[in-house]
Each structure stands twice: as C-alpha cells, then as structure tokens.
Amino acid sequence: MRDKSRMYLLSVASLFYTIGVGTCLAALPLVVSSVGGGGLEVSAVIGIWAMVNLVSSLPAGMLSDKIGPRRSASISLALRLPLGILFYAGGSIIIYLIGRAIDGVLEALIWTGFTGSMAKAYPSRRLPALGMILGVQLLGLSIGPAISSFLTNLYGPRAPFLVFSTVSMISAALAYISLKGLPSTGGGKIFAATLLNEVKNPLTMNYILLFIMIGVYESSLTSFSPELVTGMGLEIVLAGFLLSLYYISALVGQFSLRFVHKLVENRIFPLAAYAITSATFMASRMTRSGIPFMGFIAFSGIFNGLTFSRNQSRLCGRFKELESTAMGLGNMGWAIGYTFGASIYAAALNDLMDVSEWMGFLIMVMLIIAISLSLIERK
Incomplete structure (x- = not known):
C-alpha cells in the first residue's frame, strides 16, 4: 500500500x-x-x-x-x-x-x-x-x-x-x-532482552517519568477543574471550558507537528516548553487573573501533547522493530499517573497546597525532568 x-x-x-x-x-x-x-x-x-x-x-x-x-x-x-x-x-x-x-x-x-x-x-x-x-x-x-x-x-x-x-x-x-x-x-527472547536493557537506561527512565507526570497532570485537571476555576475567581460553569481549552490546545499542537517536528525533536524543546509553561503559571499566581491562568492551561495542553508525541517517537527509536511494545511502555507510564495522580493529591496533599499550586508544582517537576532529559540526550 x-x-x-x-x-x-x-x-x-x-x-x-x-x-x-x-x-x-x-x-x-x-x-x-x-x-x-x-x-x-x-x-x-x-x-x-x-x-x-x-x-x-x-x-x-x-x-x-x-x-x-x-x-x-x-x-x-x-x-x-x-x-x-x-x-x-x-x-x-x-x-x-x-x-x-x-x-x-x-x-x-x-x-x-x-x-x-x-x-x-x-x-x-x-x-x-x-x-x-x-x-x-x-x-x-x-x-x-x-x-x-x-x-x-x-x-x-x-x-x-x-x-x-x-x-x-x-x-x-x-x-x-x-x-x-x-x-x-514473531516474538522470542528479543522482547525480554530489549525491555530489560531499556528500562534500566536513564534516558528511557526520563521518558517514562514524563509520561507519568503528564498522566498525573491530566487526571488532576479532569478531577479538579471546578476547584481550579473557582480558585481563580472565575465562575464554576467555566470548568468545562477549562477542559476543552486544554484538549483543543493539545489537538492544535498535534496537528502542528507536520510543520514544527524538527523544532520539537530538538533536545532543548522539553526544557523550553516547560519553562514557558512554568512562567505563565507564575504570572497567573502573581496577577490572580483569569487570562494568564487560561494561558497556562493552553500552554500545558500544547506542550504536554507535543512532549507526549516526542517521547513516543524517541522510545520507538530505541525499541527497534518493537514499536508497539514501546507504545505500550509509554502508555503504561501515562496510565500510572492518570490512575493515581488525582488520588495522591486528594489523599495526601490537599491540606498542604491548593489545586492551582498542585498543578504548578506538577509543571515544575516536569521542568526538572526536562532539564535532566536534555543533559542526557546531549551525551
């Protein structure tokens, strides 16, 4: 074909x-x-x-x-x-x-x-x-x-x-x-050998950590969007709009890859992406305004989506002829974060920070992982 x-x-x-x-x-x-x-x-x-x-x-x-x-x-x-x-x-x-x-x-x-x-x-x-x-x-x-x-x-x-x-x-x-x-x-020992070698590799571990954190972020956004909008002084009816903004932004990011894939493949991209997202979060906290906060959600949608695709592509490059296995490994990481992320906040961290601080904290963690990733990819 x-x-x-x-x-x-x-x-x-x-x-x-x-x-x-x-x-x-x-x-x-x-x-x-x-x-x-x-x-x-x-x-x-x-x-x-x-x-x-x-x-x-x-x-x-x-x-x-x-x-x-x-x-x-x-x-x-x-x-x-x-x-x-x-x-x-x-x-x-x-x-x-x-x-x-x-x-x-x-x-x-x-x-x-x-x-x-x-x-x-x-x-x-x-x-x-x-x-x-x-x-x-x-x-x-x-x-x-x-x-x-x-x-x-x-x-x-x-x-x-x-x-x-x-x-x-x-x-x-x-x-x-x-x-x-x-x-x-056709299977065989290639699966076990490749998996064992790759999951121990620091580069692969960083990719999986980012998958997990994206899952945590998305589960938290889905679960706590009403608290997020009311915490920013906005009407609770905008909770649905917040989710739509995130996923529409992610959609735009995915379709833009046809034109910006070389930029996204650069080792600096995840670092720059989460630095920009962190900056918009800080702006929203300082101004307590809905507009910077919406910008934060939009940037996180775009950059989480692009980073997700970038990580998948990189994992596939490491799992030669086992691309579906690579996808399964990445999806497992995301699913771990999505399954347990919101529950971790609700059970253990709810009294320590509000939801918007939690979302910003997650982006900061992703920025740290992105810094580590850029250093490892440089080698």
Missing part, C-alpha cells in the same frame, strides 16, 4: 475508533444510573477501565509486535461489536463492570497497534505521523460525546452504544486494509 494511502486510512480508522470511545464514555454514567447505580458505581465502571488498561498496556504492545498490528487491532475492534450490544442490553452493574474491563484490554491492543504501526511504517517521519494519528484521536474524543448527547435526547441513553458498535466495525475494516503488509517480529 502507498505510504499516503496507509496514513490517511489509518487516521480515518483512528477517528472512527475514538468517536466510539467518546460516545461510550458519555453514555455510561446515564446508563449505569438507570440500572440503579449511584456515584460510587459510576466511578467504579469508569475506573475499572483505567486499572485494566494500565496492567494490559505493555503486554498488549508486546502482543501487537509478536502477531502484527493488523491482527491485534482489527480483531480487537471487531470484538467491540458484541461489546456494544452487551452495553446496550445490559441490565446490571456487574455487566458494565465486566464490559468495561474487557474494553480496557481491547483498547490497549487497539491503541498500541495503531500508534506502533504508524511509527513502524514511517520511521523517517515518525514524529509528524504520530502527531497526525494522536490529533485525529483527540478529534474523535471531542466529537463522540456530542453525538452521544444528540442520540440520548432523541432515542434514550442506550442508543450511543449502537454507534459504538457500528463505528468500531468501520474502524476494524479500515484497520485491516491499512495495516496490510506491516511485519510482526
């Missing part, structure tokens, strides 16, 4: 995949409530996905490399057809808990298959290629909830699950076509 055709088809497949994710996520709280679930049950149904995805990300990446992303991603997407029907017909909390756990495994296989194959197919243009697919996925996650709301108003809260199944099958077909010809490694 021609390079451009593969890239565009895989991007469209990713778009349909994440539209399905977005429609499902928006519908789940309503449906779980309709079968007798309260806030705890809704949190459990949402959270079990994160836990399962965390533990399955690395094995999923290794499996994708072993059997090839065409099989791992396409089969996983196709299995979401019966999963969506299960969600549509489900009548108890346990059904949704089991279904979400299964989806955590399937999404790990899909995500590592898609991103790993993009890195594998375009080694000389890895960073802009990853930026395209991640940008498309962010776009799909933005579109999905809107579709879910529209269908819920017309046909009830279960209708979005039929879209979930439909777009997953479309994505499966497109993935099967676009991933044709990409090789598998």
Whole structure:
C-alpha cells in the first residue's frame, strides 16, 4: 500500500475508533444510573477501565509486535461489536463492570497497534505521523460525546452504544486494509532482552517519568477543574471550558507537528516548553487573573501533547522493530499517573497546597525532568 494511502486510512480508522470511545464514555454514567447505580458505581465502571488498561498496556504492545498490528487491532475492534450490544442490553452493574474491563484490554491492543504501526511504517517521519494519528484521536474524543448527547435526547441513553458498535466495525475494516503488509517480529527472547536493557537506561527512565507526570497532570485537571476555576475567581460553569481549552490546545499542537517536528525533536524543546509553561503559571499566581491562568492551561495542553508525541517517537527509536511494545511502555507510564495522580493529591496533599499550586508544582517537576532529559540526550 502507498505510504499516503496507509496514513490517511489509518487516521480515518483512528477517528472512527475514538468517536466510539467518546460516545461510550458519555453514555455510561446515564446508563449505569438507570440500572440503579449511584456515584460510587459510576466511578467504579469508569475506573475499572483505567486499572485494566494500565496492567494490559505493555503486554498488549508486546502482543501487537509478536502477531502484527493488523491482527491485534482489527480483531480487537471487531470484538467491540458484541461489546456494544452487551452495553446496550445490559441490565446490571456487574455487566458494565465486566464490559468495561474487557474494553480496557481491547483498547490497549487497539491503541498500541495503531500508534506502533504508524511509527513502524514511517520511521523517517515518525514524529509528524504520530502527531497526525494522536490529533485525529483527540478529534474523535471531542466529537463522540456530542453525538452521544444528540442520540440520548432523541432515542434514550442506550442508543450511543449502537454507534459504538457500528463505528468500531468501520474502524476494524479500515484497520485491516491499512495495516496490510506491516511485519510482526514473531516474538522470542528479543522482547525480554530489549525491555530489560531499556528500562534500566536513564534516558528511557526520563521518558517514562514524563509520561507519568503528564498522566498525573491530566487526571488532576479532569478531577479538579471546578476547584481550579473557582480558585481563580472565575465562575464554576467555566470548568468545562477549562477542559476543552486544554484538549483543543493539545489537538492544535498535534496537528502542528507536520510543520514544527524538527523544532520539537530538538533536545532543548522539553526544557523550553516547560519553562514557558512554568512562567505563565507564575504570572497567573502573581496577577490572580483569569487570562494568564487560561494561558497556562493552553500552554500545558500544547506542550504536554507535543512532549507526549516526542517521547513516543524517541522510545520507538530505541525499541527497534518493537514499536508497539514501546507504545505500550509509554502508555503504561501515562496510565500510572492518570490512575493515581488525582488520588495522591486528594489523599495526601490537599491540606498542604491548593489545586492551582498542585498543578504548578506538577509543571515544575516536569521542568526538572526536562532539564535532566536534555543533559542526557546531549551525551
């Protein structure tokens, strides 16, 4: 398959995949409530996905490399057809808990298959290629909830699950076509040897630490956006706008990689990115004004997204022929941060600093890691 055709088809497949994710996520709280679930049950149904995805990300990446992303991603997407029907017909909390756990495994296989194959197919243009697919996925996650709301108003809260199944099958077909010809490694001792060597490498450890910190930041932003806006003297209704600003900024950053990838690949980029973000945070603290604070959120969205893609690209460069494994390792780092980050603040640090100080602290930690990273990459 021609390079451009593969890239565009895989991007469209990713778009349909994440539209399905977005429609499902928006519908789940309503449906779980309709079968007798309260806030705890809704949190459990949402959270079990994160836990399962965390533990399955690395094995999923290794499996994708072993059997090839065409099989791992396409089969996983196709299995979401019966999963969506299960969600549509489900009548108890346990059904949704089991279904979400299964989806955590399937999404790990899909995500590592898609991103790993993009890195594998375009080694000389890895960073802009990853930026395209991640940008498309962010776009799909933005579109999905809107579709879910529209269908819920017309046909009830279960209708979005039929879209979930439909777009997953479309994505499966497109993935099967676009991933044709990409090789598998066949497995063997190469996995264990490469992993053991790389996880001990200081450079790889710094990449993983940044993945973890981005996960902590995003979980904290999602969980505490109401406190953030009220703490800055803004209306609580702007909490949703804050999240949209962050993810739209990340989306813009990903699509800009086509033009700025050489700049982002520079070893100084993470250091400069988090220095700028730290400066906007300090400005927001000094002025107590909403405008610098919004700038801080926007810069963090852009630079977290670009750094995420940069780290993925760099990890893939270190895991020769094991690109999906590299993606799984990076995603595992992000999932660790996303799963536990907000809880760490709420349980242990809530009395020591307010939420905005916590967010600024996280950026400062990322700046320190970026300094370390730039020094190691210089060698």
